[in-house]
Amino acid sequence: MSDTQSYIQQNKQRFLDELIELLKIASISADPAYNQDVLNCADAVAKHLANAGADQVEICETKGYPVVYGEKIINPELPTVLVYGHYDVQPADPLELWESGPFEPVVKKTELHPEGAIFARGSADDKGQFFMHVKAFEAMMKTNSLPCNIKFIIEGEEEVGSVSLAGFLEENKEKLSCDVILISDTHIYSNEQPTVTTGLRGLSYMEVEVEGPNRDLHSGLYGGAVPNPINVLAEMIAKLHDEEGRITIDGFYDNVEIVSAEDRAEMNKLKDNPEEFKKSIGLSGVEGETGYTTLERTSIRPTLDVNGIWGGYTGEGAKTVIPSKAFAKISMRLVPYQTDEEITEKFTKYFEKIAPASVKVKVTPHHGGMPYVLQSNTKEFQAAKKAMEKAFGKEVLPYRSGGSIPITSLFEKILGAKSVLMGFGLDSDAIHSPNEHYGLYNFYKGIESIPYFFEFYTQQ
Amino acid sequence: MSDTQSYIQQNKQRFLDELIELLKIASISADPAYNQDVLNCADAVAKHLANAGADQVEICETKGYPVVYGEKIINPELPTVLVYGHYDVQPADPLELWESGPFEPVVKKTELHPEGAIFARGSADDKGQFFMHVKAFEAMMKTNSLPCNIKFIIEGEEEVGSVSLAGFLEENKEKLSCDVILISDTHIYSNEQPTVTTGLRGLSYMEVEVEGPNRDLHSGLYGGAVPNPINVLAEMIAKLHDEEGRITIDGFYDNVEIVSAEDRAEMNKLKDNPEEFKKSIGLSGVEGETGYTTLERTSIRPTLDVNGIWGGYTGEGAKTVIPSKAFAKISMRLVPYQTDEEITEKFTKYFEKIAPASVKVKVTPHHGGMPYVLQSNTKEFQAAKKAMEKAFGKEVLPYRSGGSIPITSLFEKILGAKSVLMGFGLDSDAIHSPNEHYGLYNFYKGIESIPYFFEFYTQQ
Numbered sequence A, B: 001m002s003d004t005q006s007y008i009q010q011n012k013q014r015f016l017d018e019l020i021e022l023l024k025i026a027s028i029s030a031d032p033a034y035n036q037d038v039l040n041c042a043d044a045v046a047k048h049l050a051n052a053g054a055d056q057v058e059i060c061e062t063k064g065y066p067v068v069y070g071e072k073i074i075n076p077e078l079p080t081v082l083v084y085g086h087y088d089v090q091p092a093d094p095l096e097l098w099e100s101g102p103f104e105p106v107v108k109k110t111e112l113h114p115e116g117a118i119f120a121r122g123s124a125d126d127k128g129q130f131f132m133h134v135k136a137f138e139a140m141m142k143t144n145s146l147p148c149n150i151k152f153i154i155e156g157e158e159e160v161g162s163v164s165l166a167g168f169l170e171e172n173k174e175k176l177s178c179d180v181i182l183i184s185d186t187h188i189y190s191n192e193q194p195t196v197t198t199g200l201r202g203l204s205y206m207e208v209e210v211e212g213p214n215r216d217l218h219s220g221l222y223g224g225a226v227p228n229p230i231n232v233l234a235e236m237i238a239k240l241h242d243e244e245g246r247i248t249i250d251g252f253y254d255n256v257e258i259v260s261a262e263d264r265a266e267m268n269k270l271k272d273n274p275e276e277f278k279k280s281i282g283l284s285g286v287e288g289e290t291g292y293t294t295l296e297r298t299s300i301r302p303t304l305d306v307n308g309i310w311g312g313y314t315g316e317g318a319k320t321v322i323p324s325k326a327f328a329k330i331s332m333r334l335v336p337y338q339t340d341e342e343i344t345e346k347f348t349k350y351f352e353k354i355a356p357a358s359v360k361v362k363v364t365p366h367h368g369g370m371p372y373v374l375q376s377n378t379k380e381f382q383a384a385k386k387a388m389e390k391a392f393g394k395e396v397l398p399y400r401s402g403g404s405i406p407i408t409s410l411f412e413k414i415l416g417a418k419s420v421l422m423g424f425g426l427d428s429d430a431i432h433s434p435n436e437h438y439g440l441y442n443f444y445k446g447i448e449s450i451p452y453f454f455e456f457y458t459q460q
Helices: A003-010 A012-023 A032-052 A127-142 A165-171 A229-238 A261-267 A274-280 A340-353 A379-392 A407-415 A440-459 B003-010 B012-023 B032-052 B127-142 B165-171 B229-238 B261-267 B274-280 B340-353 B379-392 B407-415 B440-459
Strands: A055-060 A067-072 A080-086 A106-108 A117-119 A149-155 A180-183 A195-200 A202-211 A303-312 A325-334 A360-369 A397-400 A419-421 A437-439 B055-060 B067-072 B080-086 B106-108 B117-119 B149-155 B180-183 B195-200 B202-211 B303-312 B325-334 B360-369 B397-400 B419-421 B437-439
Touching (some): A003 A127, A012 A032, A012 A127, A012 A440, A032 A067, A080 A407, A117 A440, A127 A440, A149 A165, A165 A407, A195 A419, A202 A229, A202 A340, A229 B303, A303 B229, A340 A360, A379 A419, A379 A440, B003 B012, B003 B127, B003 B440, B012 B032, B012 B117, B012 B127, B032 B067, B032 B127, B032 B149, B117 B440, B127 B440, B180 B407, B180 B440, B195 B419, B202 B229, B202 B340, B229 B303, B340 B360, B379 B419, B379 B440, B437 B440
Parallel strands (some): A080 A149, A195 A397, B080 B180, B180 B419
Antiparallel strands (some): A055 A067, A106 A117, A202 A325, A303 A325, A303 B303, B055 B067, B067 B149, B117 B437, B202 B325, B303 B325
């Protein structure tokens, strides 16, 4: 075993203890109430980078939450790997569904994680994952085995659309110059079948408001004669899909990549166990666009989901009201070669078109992001594949994921470098949900894989 | 002017001041947080009854909130009028839309109320209206002009479906024996065209829950492959109406009274000013069941409205979640000869039928109530009509309202007496909405009309 790997084995428990401390910080970027926690988290990340051996550690101000920077330049002639991660987390609600506090990390064994998993908001997304890089870096530094330059940017706004990141990248192009970007913010197919993510879906996220009468009305006196904004919103949402599960927005599929039959066959080699899939989320049946497998529906096909809806009386008991307004948050996952701008515009147009004349409709785009693909014949992909194969002792396959990391296309555009999505989570980690967790096996396999990536990448 | 009417004129300001005090009590029966306020309100009502001259005043315990009772039996041989009202009020939210505090009554002039209107939750529904009876009773007592026996029952659960009232009536049949029930909890067509309500719609109120996956999921990783309960609920709600605005529930119209063309023509004589109607609620267009006028849609036709909907992420910002569950409160207004039991059953069956196999659906009935009709050739109706004609100095027409007072059919069943719905509010009073108000003109016309009702009713 190399010195680096030995160092990792010897310090496993400490790595975990340190992660647990980091997970106690409620760095929820979407909710202004947690402002100070997010800032505290940035401080903690900076300290970890410095302790691991990074130079020039800096908490870089942005218009929003800061980006934490650190680097180790061992030789300007050598390649540079830029590690990206995010220290902010999703809101934790609904709190009542957590078995332990979202910010009181607990290690528990589960069926899928016989070695234990750490339960906490952000454990898999993304604190537990970016922290692997900090610890792998520490291991390489302590054992003098870092084979090239490294830079870190750990941001605090990923869960709110990385709103300040583009500006930060533009302003710091020089400082961030690199040959490849390494990101662990995705998942592998399973612990038995590790994968490197080669595709991500883009995102277009909208908030819609439907206004009927200019005040809440009594449903007895007015019911039947006025447009009820909740009923209208429901009908409009229903019109966003057809009977085949296809999205009805005009021109929505215009730019969708047509994946060849061969590629689809290759993709479906990944064991798609519908029974296990259904069981894992308690469903008796799955549904989606006609003509595609579950794997395809969540990777190469665009989708539309309502992420939140509200309006009228939602308290205890019964109130016979026709509300003035109803609201929904609606997001679409995009695939190559759709763009978020294009889809945001098409959605807005269509949503306004299908609104009855008697209501007013307001569509407000939240954040968006472009879809991303990394071809499997690139040296970036090959280095990741080999690194993980060495750590897992198994063949590693390419995998297209349904999630979005909008910044991958930003990196390509501004820094001119490809991103390698070497995530180690599992689909079942419940990220963005109550009881989010991250397997200790995955955490450690990640830390082991990272130094191998540096090795293979610089050898090429 | 009679002594009674003089007394009323001389005490107008005090009557209003007393009502203002009563409106300060936040007697919201739907919300357990206001438990003590509801009880305090019962106390206040009891004191008012006693002060006005009632005997046997009692705060009668029930399984829920108490019923306040009082009576004046001047001669057991004479007829007895039972006055019903309710001292509980609707929840006040959304609070931010109130121009003054819902429990901080203010008198303000408006276009429709040049003499002023009192703004507060419960001002029209129903504190301001039952209080007219207390004050009219006081006036008759002080001037020795009460021509028959009177009993009061003022309940505290009307806004939550009068859940304890049937039991109370059953247990106190003797005590409550009467010849007619007099209720002011409805509105007149306008101050220019006073009306007596001769019909009410019934109510069936349901809460529905749609469960998809057994936990919240990340919409990127799962979107497109699983049933999203919000999308499913929206589609199910959309299926509750057809393109003609008709309700699609199997057998929904089976027992609907077919109103004759003559009666419809008579009914539509009430000036239905669509422009003013639209303007009053800020709508550019109205909509409803094809083939019916606005007046008909809100009186002789049954309707279905979503009164509340919620699910997923509804906080600030964006969260890419597919929630496990979505919820809605859905109510239907019924017309003769539908029954709430029948409709509750038909709704439940249909809602379960249209649910996709991949989701679980739960339907929980809240409260219901039967539709009601009072024929205009009865002496009860005639006494009310004449009383109001004398007070308003105008012809009074019969009017069918869209609202529900489920207890009218209870009274008929248990006490064997007809209810006279002699309400004095206006459609525009914003009951159940922010800025509920009640015109002072209406309040005083009500107090003046009531002694006339007693006079005409006992003369017959």
